[in-house]
Amino acid sequence: MAGMRFFNTSGPVVAADHYCVPPLARLELEEILTPVRQKRYFVLHAPRQTGKTSALLALRDLLNGGAAGDYRCVYANVEVGQAGREDVGRAMRAILDELADRARSLGDEYLDGVWPDILVKSGPDGALRAALARWSEATPAPLVLLLDEIDSLVGDTLVSVLRQLRAGYDRRPEGFPQSVVLSGVRDVRDYRIRASSEKELVTGGSAFNIKAESLRLGDFCAEDVRALVAQHAGETGQAFTPEAVDLLHEQTRGQPWLVNALCYEACFRSEAGRDRGHPITADALRAAQEALILRRDTHLDQLTDKLEEDRVRRVVEPLLSGGEKQTFSDRDLEYARDLGLVAREDPLRIANPIYAEVVPRELTYAVQAGLVEDVAWYVDTDGGLDLGKLLAAFQAFFREHSEH
Numbered sequence: 001m002a003g004m005r006f007f008n009t010s011g012p013v014v015a016a017d018h019y020c021v022p023p024l025a026r027l028e029l030e031e032i033l034t035p036v037r038q039k040r041y042f043v044l045h046a047p048r049q050t051g052k053t054s055a056l057l058a059l060r061d062l063l064n065g066g067a068a069g070d071y072r073c074v075y076a077n078v079e080v081g082q083a084g085r086e087d088v089g090r091a092m093r094a095i096l097d098e099l100a101d102r103a104r105s106l107g108d109e110y111l112d113g114v115w116p117d118i119l120v121k122s123g124p125d126g127a128l129r130a131a132l133a134r135w136s137e138a139t140p141a142p143l144v145l146l147l148d149e150i151d152s153l154v155g156d157t158l159v160s161v162l163r164q165l166r167a168g169y170d171r172r173p174e175g176f177p178q179s180v181v182l183s184g185v186r187d188v189r190d191y192r193i194r195a196s197s198e199k200e201l202v203t204g205g206s207a208f209n210i211k212a213e214s215l216r217l218g219d220f221c222a223e224d225v226r227a228l229v230a231q232h233a234g235e236t237g238q239a240f241t242p243e244a245v246d247l248l249h250e251q252t253r254g255q256p257w258l259v260n261a262l263c264y265e266a267c268f269r270s271e272a273g274r275d276r277g278h279p280i281t282a283d284a285l286r287a288a289q290e291a292l293i294l295r296r297d298t299h300l301d302q303l304t305d306k307l308e309e310d311r312v313r314r315v316v317e318p319l320l321s322g323g324e325k326q327t328f329s330d331r332d333l334e335y336a337r338d339l340g341l342v343a344r345e346d347p348l349r350i351a352n353p354i355y356a357e358v359v360p361r362e363l364t365y366a367v368q369a370g371l372v373e374d375v376a377w378y379v380d381t382d383g384g385l386d387l388g389k390l391l392a393a394f395q396a397f398f399r400e401h402s403e404h
């Protein structure tokens with residue numbers, strides 16, 4: 001049937017096609033509008049598939065709609081510059097072309113007409129600055145740029161983009177964008193860029209020290225998860241049992257892609273789940289989780305690929321084997337948290353039970369999943385054995401498994 005919405009598992013959400021939590025409701029709107037009004041440049045970051053792009057696109061439409069003030073807001077995905085690696089010329093050509101094209105599709109053709117000449121005249125290390133200056137001067141409303149996937153750029157290219165943004169900063173808003181949002185997985189402060197043109201390691205912070213602040217997009221709260229499944233129930237009549245809703249939040253801890261993927265699996269792929277006369281149960285979600293893990297979607301692959309990095313393993317391995325002394329630095333931990341592998345809040349743990357099941361399978365040494373993954377349930381506050389908790393947990397385990 002045409003027009004039926006579903007749980008989206010690829011790319012940004014579109015409200016007409018997908019069940020969704022209103023993307024702007026996921027941000028503290030004032031938290032993002034205030035720096036825009038105050039002409040600040042800032043970072044919006046979150047792990048993969050958290051809803052960054054969905055939020056940026058909604059923000060763009062809000063700013064262009066006039067309700068929040070008079071702005072010309074353009075979203076661009078600078079990932080197009082990634083293939084150029086450290087070839088700044090090639091990357092800059094791709095980025096300017098993307099920017100001009102995005103502006104053109106909003107009805108602003110100015111940049112599209114001028115950037116090739118600017119690139120010739122100013123060269124790759126000046127073209128972005130010059131193009132943004134000329135464009136801002138030619139545009140009556142203050143320009144707001146949303147640059148997505150900023151950390152897909154590397155080395156010289158990233159340094160060049162950051163430095164060019166900084167170079168025009170004092171000319172805003174008449175002669176440079178009023179506000180720039182850089183979006184990616186990491187905070188620019190933490191970029192440690194090995195630029196081949198410079199002998200020293202450049203930190204993102206020093207190339208972009210005009211940045212006012214960093215906002216982080218969080219995961220869904222229990223309320224968001226409930227709202228999402230309620231949309232499905234509202235449109236199809238198929239409800240989730242209360243246990244299923246609880247389990248959905250528990251297993252994913254609200255990670256937006258995981259929530260959608262489990263629901264899609266349970267309601268649209270599973271034979272039984274497609275029968276709208278049957279509610280979705282906790283068991284159906286458990287089966288969906290199993291299928292998801294076996295299928296190894298890109299989301300899980302991208303995550304487990306990171307386990308090849310030493311700094312990630314330094315954080316994750318002791319979490320799985322328990323007890324071992326920790327050898328990671330604060331910077332390592334921050335990185336694992338930015339990736340979304342490790343929960344943001346204490347105690348230190350893998351971000352959600354699904355990742356906790358996938359990660360050990362990926363590590364080269366064999367740690368039995370779940371064996372000592374979470375010690376909190378039998379260790380007291382002094383780090384000693386809590387016999388009461390241990391026995392209670394054993395009783396529960398025995399009740400559940402005694403028939404075997």
Ligand SMILES: Nc1ncnc2c1ncn2[C@@H]1O[C@H](COP(=O)(O)OP(=O)(O)OP(=O)(O)O)[C@@H](O)[C@H]1O
Pocket residue numbers: 008009010011012013019020021022023026046047048049050051052053054055256257260261
């Ligand atoms: N507002 C929302 N409501 C429901 N689901 C959402 C919402 N935002 C994001 N998601 C889920 O997260 C997935 C990724 O969304 P989006 O592409 O916006 O995130 P992203 O952080 O930009 O991802 P990437 O890191 O891949 O660029 C969607 O496919 C959907 O499953």
Ligand SMILES: [Mg+2]
Pocket residue numbers: 052053054148
């Ligand atoms: Mg994105």
